[in-house]
Amino acid sequence: MFDTSGAKKLVEVRDLTMHFPIRTGLLRRLTGSVKAVDGVSFDIYEGETLGLVGESGCGKSSCGRAILRLYDPTAGSIRLEGEEIAHAPFDKLRRLRPKMQMVFQDPQASLNPRMTVAGIIGEPLMEHTKLNAAKRLERIYELMDAVGLNREFANRYPHEFSGGQRQRIGIARALALNPKFIVCDEPIAALDVSIQAQVVNLLEELQDRLGLTYLFISHDLSMVRHIADRVAVMYLGRVVELAPRDALFADPMHPYTTALLSAVPEPDPASHDDAERIILQGDVPSPANPPKGCNFCTRCPRVMEICRQIDPVIREIAPGRHVACHLYAEDTHKTAAHAAQPTEV
Amino acid sequence: MPDGATPFVLDVKDLKTVFRTRGGEVHAVNNVSFTLKPGELLGVVGESGSGKSVTMMSLIRLLPMPPAEIRGGSVMFEGQDLARIPEEMMRAIRGARIGMVFQDPMTSLNPVFTVGYQIMEPLRTHMGLSKAQATTRAAELLDLAGIPDARRRLADYPHQFSGGMRQRVMIAIALACDPKVLIADEPTTALDVTIQAQILELIKELRQKLGMAIVWITHDLGVIAGIADRVMVMYGGQVVEQAPVRELFANPQHPYTRMLLETVPHIRGERAAKLRVIQGQPPILSRAPDSCPFRARCPQAFDRCAHENPARFDVGPAHDAACFWDFKTGAKRDV
Ligand SMILES: Nc1ncnc2c1ncn2[C@@H]1O[C@H](COP(=O)(O)OP(=O)(O)OP(=O)(O)O)[C@@H](O)[C@H]1O
Ligand SMILES: Nc1ncnc2c1ncn2[C@@H]1O[C@H](COP(=O)(O)OP(=O)(O)O)[C@@H](O)[C@H]1O
Ligand code: SF4
Ligand code: SF4
Ligand SMILES: [Mg+2]
Ligand SMILES: [Mg+2]
Numbered sequence: 001m002f003d004t005s006g007a008k009k010l011v012e013v014r015d016l017t018m019h020f021p022i023r024t025g026l027l028r029r030l031t032g033s034v035k036a037v038d039g040v041s042f043d044i045y046e047g048e049t050l051g052l053v054g055e056s057g058c059g060k061s062s063c064g065r066a067i068l069r070l071y072d073p074t075a076g077s078i079r080l081e082g083e084e085i086a087h088a089p090f091d092k093l094r095r096l097r098p099k100m101q102m103v104f105q106d107p108q109a110s111l112n113p114r115m116t117v118a119g120i121i122g123e124p125l126m127e128h129t130k131l132n133a134a135k136r137l138e139r140i141y142e143l144m145d146a147v148g149l150n151r152e153f154a155n156r157y158p159h160e161f162s163g164g165q166r167q168r169i170g171i172a173r174a175l176a177l178n179p180k181f182i183v184c185d186e187p188i189a190a191l192d193v194s195i196q197a198q199v200v201n202l203l204e205e206l207q208d209r210l211g212l213t214y215l216f217i218s219h220d221l222s223m224v225r226h227i228a229d230r231v232a233v234m235y236l237g238r239v240v241e242l243a244p245r246d247a248l249f250a251d252p253m254h255p256y257t258t259a260l261l262s263a264v265p266e267p268d269p270a271s272h273d274d275a276e277r278i279i280l281q282g283d284v285p286s287p288a289n290p291p292k293g294c295n296f297c298t299r300c301p302r303v304m305e306i307c308r309q310i311d312p313v314i315r316e317i318a319p320g321r322h323v324a325c326h327l328y329a330e331d332t333h334k335t336a337a338h339a340a341q342p343t344e345v
Numbered sequence: 346m347p348d349g350a351t352p353f354v355l356d357v358k359d360l361k362t363v364f365r366t367r368g369g370e371v372h373a374v375n376n377v378s379f380t381l382k383p384g385e386l387l388g389v390v391g392e393s394g395s396g397k398s399v400t401m402m403s404l405i406r407l408l409p410m411p412p413a414e415i416r417g418g419s420v421m422f423e424g425q426d427l428a429r430i431p432e433e434m435m436r437a438i439r440g441a442r443i444g445m446v447f448q449d450p451m452t453s454l455n456p457v458f459t460v461g462y463q464i465m466e467p468l469r470t471h472m473g474l475s476k477a478q479a480t481t482r483a484a485e486l487l488d489l490a491g492i493p494d495a496r497r498r499l500a501d502y503p504h505q506f507s508g509g510m511r512q513r514v515m516i517a518i519a520l521a522c523d524p525k526v527l528i529a530d531e532p533t534t535a536l537d538v539t540i541q542a543q544i545l546e547l548i549k550e551l552r553q554k555l556g557m558a559i560v561w562i563t564h565d566l567g568v569i570a571g572i573a574d575r576v577m578v579m580y581g582g583q584v585v586e587q588a589p590v591r592e593l594f595a596n597p598q599h600p601y602t603r604m605l606l607e608t609v610p611h612i613r614g615e616r617a618a619k620l621r622v623i624q625g626q627p628p629i630l631s632r633a634p635d636s637c638p639f640r641a642r643c644p645q646a647f648d649r650c651a652h653e654n655p656a657r658f659d660v661g662p663a664h665d666a667a668c669f670w671d672f673k674t675g676a677k678r679d680v
């Protein structure tokens with residue numbers, strides 16, 4: 001498995017916050033905010049795949065988009081190869097854009113229906129390179145080969161392709177400028193099981209060949225176990241646990257991670273007989289109004305008194321294992337003191 | 346109601362459904378046959394477009410006709426052939442004797458009526474309950490579906506419920522008239538895993554309490570493994586394999602099923618270095634098939650598969666597979 005010791009940090013995210021304003025009434029007055037990402041920190045090492053998992057609405061996409069500066073983050077720091085980009089101006093972003101790309105969930109919606117495949121894949125080349133038409137076409141063909149699309153399809157339109165093929169077009173486009181870092185936001189969620197494996201294998205192959213680094217966003221925990229080197233688990237705008245893949249799946253530490261993993265049904269009837277499933281009660285609270293204290297306290301099977309008062313900070317409690325939970329506080333006072341500092345208004 | 350001599354609550358034979366579109370015909374369902382025993386849960390798996398939904402919508406005649414056209418087959422339910430009875434008789438069965446739950450509760454619930462009204466509606470039209478009786482029963486049903494504070498929530502509108510709770514409301518509506526058969530089409534696909542776990546738990550509980558037979562459509566092999574008694578695998582508008590759940594997972598006999606089981610990663614146990622891939626694309630269903638629909642993607646394919654569409658061969662107790670290759674002998678079938 002991927003070894004982080006000695007590996008270079010490609011992306012460093014610190015206290016990233018992405019709040020969306022809520023406006024109501026005729027005057028569109030600001031009446032609150034959706035705390036989609038609420039103080040998230042992690043590193044992504046060069047050449048690794050960091051899996052980002054969690055339930056719908058927990059802030060995965062917002063986090064990925066903020067990191068790529070497709071959104072303007074509310075606060076926090078994002079470094080790409082050491083360069084601060086969280087609040088970088090447009091021209092600096094434009095210079096860095098080729099290095100970081102995104103593959104979207106819905107290949108149908110993310111491809112311009114009026115452009116040919118060659119046009120779609122070639123667009124970033126037009127924008128960011130000075131290649132002439134012939135060289136550009138050569139590069140387009142090269143990219144089509146790389147993702148397993150027949151060159152003969154270059155002049156067809158997206159609607160003429162299947163979901164899996166459309167996702168390949170999206171991947172080819174993301175690769176056009178030789179990026180280092182790709183955020184894959186649910187790249188297989190819209191695909192059939194038999195097609196998912198094709199796309200995942202392609203992503204893995206390209207990573208090996210081109211030395212790519214991925215942030216792989218998914219709610220499919222089995223697939224994340226397959227593809228990720230390390231995994232971050234999000235709940236209600238926070239990373240609650242971050243750990244190397246094998247450790248996380250074999251021995252989840254945060255009560256939410258434990259419940260989440262136990263909820264995944266295995267494709268094996270015998271495994272269902274003895275499964276001690278933890279069924280979480282209720283729903284995820286609204287990110288516009290997260291609970292006081294630990295944001296999981298309304299559903300946590302192991303909730304304690306302190307959890308309703310004090311927000312646990314995420315700490316490294318064993319090498320490489322980061323957990324935000326009072327169950328693991330070695331010194332509650334210290335943790336309490338830390339968490340009691342005003343973090344937001 | 347007399348059930349005839351059949352041990353099945355539902356007995357579907359050679360169902361054939363075609364869509365006539367401007368681009369030509371789509372042979373969505375080709376000679377699909379299956380049965381359902383009382384209290385049994387039949388899981389239906391297959392990739393998108395394999396005909397799962399159209400099969401079930403055909404048998405309760407909930408398809409837009411045209412473009413859909415049922416070209417053949419019979420659907421025996423409580424002594425009648427649903428393919429042949431008049432629409433008004435069908436209306437009395439649909440949503441009453443046969444309940445339905447769909448993938449997206451938001452599109453099946455009407456946003457302008459209260460949840461209470463929508464549960465009471467079938468109670469009043471199908472069962473003839475008074476308003477007071479219907480209210481009481483509706484609260485009971487919501488409670489049964491696991492919605493806290495049920496009586497009060499009858500007055501709420503669908504948007505006031507979360508996705509998981511809306512699916513519970515749909516289940517309450519489907520159960521309102523005490524159906525003999527419940528058809529659930531991807532009911533947990535749009536839900537998060539922790540909410541899916543809640544709904545699966547609810548269904549297991551309700552089966553014990555109410556004993557209805559269920560057809561559960563999903564593309565999630567994990568869900569199937571957890572709740573089905575028997576599984577039917579569909580591919581290209583056909584049933585390609587059918588077996589009791591344990592048998593199917595332990596001993597798959599159709600190349601598609603075998604590959605499908607290897608292509609999904611697991612959350613526990615050994616981690617495969619590389620995922621098995623099923624190359625190629627599902628078939629285009631523009632004609633009635635005269636060859637095996639899986640042929641283009643099948644590593645086992647041989648000449649016969651190109652000329653003949655395999656029938657469903659018995660391959661074990663209560664187990665059949667539509668394939669000319671016999672994995673048990675490792676040779677071509679000689680029938
Ligand atoms: N542009 C926006 N304006 C306002 N609220 C937003 C916006 N984008 C996201 N949100 C809200 O922020 C929260 C997190 O959303 P996000 O899309 O990041 O979730 P996610 O984890 O990617 O979910 P999913 O698994 O459904 O894709 C949600 O409550 C969402 O409704
Ligand atoms: N209204 C329609 N018009 C034309 N074709 C349709 C229509 N509905 C479904 N089909 C086609 O019927 C086939 C089976 O679809 P469906 O039963 O919905 O698949 P599944 O539920 O297994 O995903 C597909 O090829 C689909 O495109
Ligand atoms: S801090 Fe408390 S409520 Fe939060 S996860 Fe840990 S035990 Fe549960
Ligand atoms: S009949 Fe032939 S092509 Fe079809 S699944 Fe069997 S071996 Fe493969
Ligand atoms: Mg998302
Ligand atoms: Mg369907």
